[in-house]
Amino acid sequence: MTETALPRVRAEIDLAALRANVRTLRAHAPGAAFMAVVKADGYGHGMVPSARAALDAGATWVGTATPEEALALRAAGVGGRVMCWLWTPGGPWREAIEADVDVSVSGMWALREALAAARAAGRTARVQLKADTGLGRNGCMPADWPELIAAALRAEAEGLLSVTGLWSHFACADEPGHPSIAAQLGVFRDMVAYAEDQGIRPEVRHIANSPAALTLPEAHFDLVRPGIAMYGVSPSPEIGVPQDFGLRPVMTVAASLAHVKHAPAGHGVSYGHHYTTPGETTLGLVPAGYGDGIPRHASGAGPVLVDGKWRTAAGRIAMDQFVVDLGGDEPPVGSEAILFGPGDRGEPTADDWARVAGTIAYEIVTRIGARVPRVYLNE
Ligand SMILES: *Cc1c(COP(=O)(O)O)cnc(C)c1O
Secondary structure (H helix, E strand, C coil): CCCCCCCCEEEEEEHHHHHHHHHHHHHHCCCCEEEEECHHHHHCCCHHHHHHHHHHCCCCEEEECCHHHHHHHHHCCCCCEEEECCCCCCCCHHHHHHCCEEEEECCHHHHHHHHHHHHHHCCCEEEEEEECCCCCCCCECHHHHHHHHHHHHHHHHCCCEEEEEEECCCCCCCCCCCHHHHHHHHHHHHHHHHHHHHCCCCCEEEEECHHHHHHCHHHCCCEECCCHHHHCCCCCCCCCCHHHHCCCCCEEEEEECCEEEEECCCCEECHHHCEECCCCEEEEEECCCHHHCCCHHHCCCCEEEECCEEEEEECCCCCCCEEEECCCCCCCCCCEEEEECCCCCCCCCHHHHHHHHCCCHHHHHHCCCCCCCEEEECC
């Protein structure tokens, strides 16, 4: 019994699907290098296994938000080019430079810190300059670009840094036809042209996230940086479902029913009694809750496949558990309850959870918590 028992809850990560998704995305952007974005623990899929699988499938770059993530990749022995972009003052610039990480710089303060670290390390820093072409988040504004470019060229002449990339990020690439897309592309081309006229010779120019990699060939430049699509999740329902692009969801979250019991009509279920059994029925206890990253906003709505049928979270999703009304069925305790997966066994998808929780599928997969063991398939 114990040999075959399923864990309380688990996240199966199909690395064959991840590798196939990388190959599919590369075919969508045949002229461009591929940076696998693995920030936030690989969008919940596990940062190091996701990076390794992507490199196996032809990615040559790995991207993270924070320098700590980049350093963790190197500490795990992940090779290839690694880039990180979310810096704060006093960050581990020297460690990143010594670990051969490409560091992104959006302004003069960051350039100064990178240069000081390069001097201290006695190494040439690989620096990518980020332009704000209209996202309004990180990145150097066009008005400040000449100062940043001039300072970078002076540092290059001193041998302190090499500008390896010029790059930017889209605001609305997941909304096909949004006027900001063409506007950002225009600003990006101008900012790249200015830097190159001044003498910058970047290895890579890049702006394409998943939706741009999938739908905007004119945005591919030298490199594409997909995150969510690599995990087989569509950037937005507006663009399509994963199958439209030949992508397959990588993560399946499933639990083992912790209890199955009969209940009479009128029995209140879970905190607040937001659900009351409409008649005599059976209730199944799903041992996963918001402490595992299952969104409480999906209370009363989150779908689960049990014994071939879709059931719905009855009442509140609690920290560790929620209940489904099994409508009189009596699956044995320990039966598998699939919260979401690729969908081909009839189970819900991360998109289904996103819809009922009022969020995006990115958040559904990324928030699956540390308490949920990852089980790697097809390593
Ligand atoms: C997260 C991120 C990406 C990947 O975005 P997706 O929409 O998941 O493809 C690419 N570039 C940057 C700068 C990011 O922060």
